Amino acid sequence: MKKGHLLAFLFGASTVALILIGTEWPVPSAAAYAGGGSLLRSYSTPEAAASNLADEIRRQAWDKAYISLANKAQFTEQEFVHDITDFYPSLRTYATLESFEVAPLHESADDAEIRLKLHWSTVVGANVSTRDLHVTRNGDHWEVEWPISKEAIAPPQVIAVNYLRWDVIYRGPGDDWGIQDVEAPHVRIVDMHPVERAEGVVILGELLNEDVVPAYVSVTATLLSKSQSPIATEGSFDKISHLLLPKQVTPFLIEFPKVALSEVGSVHMVPASSLVAGSADPVIEIEGQQLNPAPGASLTGRLINQSGQVVNVAHVLGTFYDKGGQVVWVSDEYIDQALLPQTPVPFEIHIPQDLASKVSSQRTVVATYSSGGSQ
Amino acid sequence: MKVRCVLVLGGLFIAMSHIALATGGRMSLPKTIEAGSSFSIQTPGRGNAALFIIGTGQALKRDVQLGQTVFFAAGSLYNAGHYLAILEGDSFTETESLDVVPASKPSNLSFLAKPSRLPVGLHAGITGAVYVFDAYRNLISEAMPVSFELSDPMGTVQKRIVVTRYGAARTEMDSTAQQGVDSFVARVAGIKSTRVVGQVPGDPCGLKMNAEPSGQRIHLVTDAVRDCNGNAVPDGTIITFTETFSGYQSTIDEPLKHGIAQVTISAHNGAVLSVASGVVMGNQIRWEK
Numbered sequence: 108m109k110k111g112h113l114l115a116f117l118f119g120a121s122t123v124a125l126i127l128i129g130t131e132w133p134v135p136s137a138a139a140y141a142g143g144g145s146l147l148r149s150y151s152t153p154e155a156a157a158s159n160l161a162d163e164i165r166r167q168a169w170d171k172a173y174i175s176l177a178n179k180a181q182f183t184e185q186e187f188v189h190d191i192t193d194f195y196p197s198l199r200t201y202a203t204l205e206s207f208e209v210a211p212l213h214e215s216a217d218d219a220e221i222r223l224k225l226h227w228s229t230v231v232g233a234n235v236s237t238r239d240l241h242v243t244r245n246g247d248h249w250e251v252e253w254p255i256s257k258e259a260i261a262p263p264q265v266i267a268v269n270y271l272r273w274d275v276i277y278r279g280p281g282d283d284w285g286i287q288d289v290e291a292p293h294v295r296i297v298d299m300h301p302v303e304r305a306e307g308v309v310i311l312g313e314l315l316n317e318d319v320v321p322a323y324v325s326v327t328a329t330l331l332s333k334s335q336s337p338i339a340t341e342g343s344f345d346k347i348s349h350l351l352l353p354k355q356v357t358p359f360l361i362e363f364p365k366v367a368l369s370e371v372g373s374v375h376m377v378p379a380s381s382l383v384a385g386s387a388d389p390v391i392e393i394e395g396q397q398l399n400p401a402p403g404a405s406l407t408g409r410l411i412n413q414s415g416q417v418v419n420v421a422h423v424l425g426t427f428y429d430k431g432g433q434v435v436w437v438s439d440e441y442i443d444q445a446l447l448p449q450t451p452v453p454f455e456i457h458i459p460q461d462l463a464s465k466v467s468s469q470r471t472v473v474a475t476y477s478s479g480g481s482q
Numbered sequence: 483m484k485v486r487c488v489l490v491l492g493g494l495f496i497a498m499s500h501i502a503l504a505t506g507g508r509m510s511l512p513k514t515i516e517a518g519s520s521f522s523i524q525t526p527g528r529g530n531a532a533l534f535i536i537g538t539g540q541a542l543k544r545d546v547q548l549g550q551t552v553f554f555a556a557g558s559l560y561n562a563g564h565y566l567a568i569l570e571g572d573s574f575t576e577t578e579s580l581d582v583v584p585a586s587k588p589s590n591l592s593f594l595a596k597p598s599r600l601p602v603g604l605h606a607g608i609t610g611a612v613y614v615f616d617a618y619r620n621l622i623s624e625a626m627p628v629s630f631e632l633s634d635p636m637g638t639v640q641k642r643i644v645v646t647r648y649g650a651a652r653t654e655m656d657s658t659a660q661q662g663v664d665s666f667v668a669r670v671a672g673i674k675s676t677r678v679v680g681q682v683p684g685d686p687c688g689l690k691m692n693a694e695p696s697g698q699r700i701h702l703v704t705d706a707v708r709d710c711n712g713n714a715v716p717d718g719t720i721i722t723f724t725e726t727f728s729g730y731q732s733t734i735d736e737p738l739k740h741g742i743a744q745v746t747i748s749a750h751n752g753a754v755l756s757v758a759s760g761v762v763m764g765n766q767i768r769w770e771k
Contacts, residue, residue: 270737271718290598297761315760318599319682319716352737353719354685354760387718387737394748396731413734471733 150175150248153219154209157240160251161207161223164191177243177250187253194258195417195445196478202227202234202443217244221251231345231420231441261448266415270387273321292322294380297356300434303368304459310361311434313426314378316351321385324351326378328361333372339363346439348424348474350385357472358426360437389414391421391473394451404463409451410442410473418446420476425456427466435465446475509569514581517618520556525549525569537565537582562620584620591615593668595677601684602661602711606654608632608679612668613650621649629669630655634681635662646670657681661713683713689764691723691757695771696746700725702755703744704764714741719759725769727753 150156156175163172173184182190193199205228212220219242227234241252278288299312308330316322326347330338346360389412396408406425412418421442429435438456446452458466507526515521523533527548535542535554539561546552548571559565562584569576592613600607610630614622628651632640638658644651655666657679664679687710694701702723707715721743725732727750736743747755751771757764 270739273718288598290596317685317760319719320599321718352735353716354762355720355735356760390734390736392732392734392745392747394732396733397729408732469731472735 150250153214153221153242153249154211156242156249156251157209157221157223158207160240160253161204161209161225164225165204165207175250176253177245178252178255182253182255182257186255186257189258190253190255193444195447196419197445198229198231198234198420198441198443199227202229204228205233212239218242219249227443229441229443231422234441234443236443259447259450261450266448268388268415270390272384272386272388274384275382289382292316292318292320292324292351292380292382294318294322294324294351294378296326296376296378298434299374299376301368301371301374302435307362307364308366308368308371309363310374310376311358311437312376313356313358313434314347314351315356316353316380319353320382321353322351322380323349323383324357324378324380325349326359326361326376328363328377329375330363330366330371331373331375332370335372338366338370345422346424346437348422348472350383350474352385352387355472356470357474358424358434358437358470389416389418389475389477391418391446391475393423393471393473396469396471398458398466398469401460401463404458404460404466406438406456406458406469406471407453408471409453410446411451412446412448415448416477417448418475419478421446421452422474422476423454423456424472424474425458426470426472427458427462428468428470429465430467432468436462509567509576509578511567511578511580513579514583515559516585517562517582517616517620518557518560518585520558521554523552523554523567525552527571529571531569531571534568534570535559535565535580536568537561538563540565560618560620562618584622584624585616585618586622586624587616588614588622588626588670588673589617590619591668591670591673591675593675593677595666595679598678599680599682600657602657602681602709602713603659603684604657607657608655608664608666609652610655610666610668610677611650611652612646612670612675614646614670622646623649626670629667631665631667631669632679633665633667634658634660635664636660659711659713661711683709683715684711685709685762686715686719686759686764687762689721689757689759689762691755691764691767693755693767693769695749698749699746700749700753700755700769701744701746702757704738704742704757706741707738707743707759715759717741722758723747724756724758725750725753726756 160172169188173179173187204225206226208224210222212222221240221242223238223240225236238254242249295315295317297313297315301308301310310328326343329340332338341361341363343359343361348357351357392411392413394409394411399405424439426434427436440454440456510524512521525546525548529548531546531548533544533546533552544552559582562582565580567578594611596609612628616622625645628644630642630653632655640655642653644653661681661683664681666677666679668675686707691702691704717738719738720735723734723745725747734745736745753769755767
């Protein structure tokens with residue numbers, strides 16, 4: 108009995124002692140994740156200097172990050188912060204840096220080139236941005252030169268906007284059941300094509316709003332076995348442009364993980380649409396679209412916001428066709444910065460390596476969201 | 483055995499005689515009444531009793547003096563259906579039935595017209611269904627003629643007469659070649675109900691654009707965009723302009739404004755310019771300047 112008491116006392120005392128030691132002298136990683144300090148403190152190598160900077164960005168310790176820069180005389184701390192978080196609200200503004208990778212490209216005794224890959228966590232999923240940093244030696248330590256890209260600002264001007272806007276009055280709760288409600292927009296699937304990928308079956312297609320009013324659309328597909336029993340039901344989620352103006356076409360992609368195409372007897376497609384208020388503004392020009400061949404096959408181009416209002420989030424969807432005009436892939440990219448009026452913003456949509464050789468043409472659409480707007 | 487049978491039959495006779503004495507006969511009530519009309523029930527016998535009238539969605543109770551006539555004012559019983567009249571005294575219960583049928587005069591129409599918006603020139607594209615009700619919202623199952631009329635803005639009228647079956651009548655109409663708001667009217671015995679049906683233009687037809695230099699850029703403008711019936715395609719319809727040159731492509735989705743769409747796009751010698759709306763292709767222009 109006495110032995111048991113002694114053991115309990117020893118366990119209790121050692122626990123208290125460990126808590127005190129951990130609080131007073133925490134390990135660097137624990138302190139960093141608790142927001143109390145950074146993981147690295149040494150600036151003795153170019154990689155360490157770049158890692159330290161990324162660590163300060165992760166902790167949003169902007170003053171420390173700015174002070175550590177070699178070229179801070181070229182811009183203010185505010186400009187540095189806006190370069191990372193964007194001046195106008197956008198995906199970047201609400202993103203947190205999840206992790207980073209540092210890769211040396213070139214190194215000499217006094218300077219080095221480091222590629223910093225930043226893995227952001229955004230409201231629409233993971234986003235990766237890359238910065239090539241020039242790092243210089245300053246005495247016994249290394250400092251990063253931040254490649255600032257200053258905000259392009261459209262000159263002050265008035266842009267007259269007189270595009271159509273649709274408002275909707277829906278049926279009221281007190282109306283008789285025979286009273287008409289506003290008709291849901293008529294939409295039609297104009298192309299549908301199942302393909303087998305390593306991860307499962309993917310349904311690709313295009314949806315047309317054939318009505319004269321804006322439509323909020325989505326597509327659901329159910330895979331049926333050869334005996335017509337349902338295998339799985341999935342929706343297009345965000346692999347579609349949900350708001351379609353009259354006669355606008357959106358691609359869609361629906362994924363069925365872990366399903367083999369050989370199991371599928373037929374596919375039941377359900378396009379859904381509802382009437383929503385909408386605006387024909389803003390108009391986005393997609394300029395200089397180019398299909399880049401493998402390796403690293405992609406579709407690149409620039410978005411130009413032709414309207415006067417800031418577009419906070421832009422979602423670019425690319426539809427890729429083979430020589431016969433059949434859809435072979437649908438891919439997308441969220442632009443992590445706001446689209447300012449008349450200011451080109453580049454985009455790059457990746458095409459799977461094995462499909463790149465089949466792609467003959469493409470069509471790109473942009474879905475936009477402006478805070479305070481419906482689109 | 484014989485004695486037992488005689489005792490049972492004797493008991494039954496005494497009981498029946500007791501009921502007959504208490505009630506002095508059976509209730510007298512109409513077998514059928516129109517919803518909402520007044521009616522009366524003649525009760526037999528002497529003494530006090532309670533009269534219940536119980537049916538789907540409605541129940542009435544009256545305390546009655548047996549031997550008197552119970553009056554029910556107009557509007558007392560208004561839900562169509564099968565009812566039980568139960569007369570309950572101290573020592574007896576008597577049950578009769580009556581049917582409440584819808585009033586023969588229509589008072590309300592529920593008119594379902596679908597769709598509320600459709601393209602021009604669709605055969606049997608518009609459907610109208612009418613349900614005829616009396617003043618108490620009972621479906622009138624008796625056959626009666628319903629007149630359907632669809633009038634377009636030019637004054638053209640399509641008319642159909644359909645006789646109701648089990649209280650409902652249904653028809654189909656064609657959308658006309660002229661866009662606009664049609665009036666769809668259903669009439670029964672002086673009661674009418676109106677719905678509006680929007681006839682909207684169809685797909686663009688013969689989509690054509692023109693190109694002209696505008697400084698370092700090209701100004702593209704469509705002709706007035708119309709459907710195959712000559713109706714102006716509504717503003718807001720997306721027109722897609724595409725420029726293809728040396729492996730590059732630029733596209734702009736531009737909504738129609740005042741019947742036309744226009745954009746300016748970078749000028750590239752040898753570029754192919756095309757225009758489309760939805761799945762409808764327009765003309766192509768090769769830019770050589």
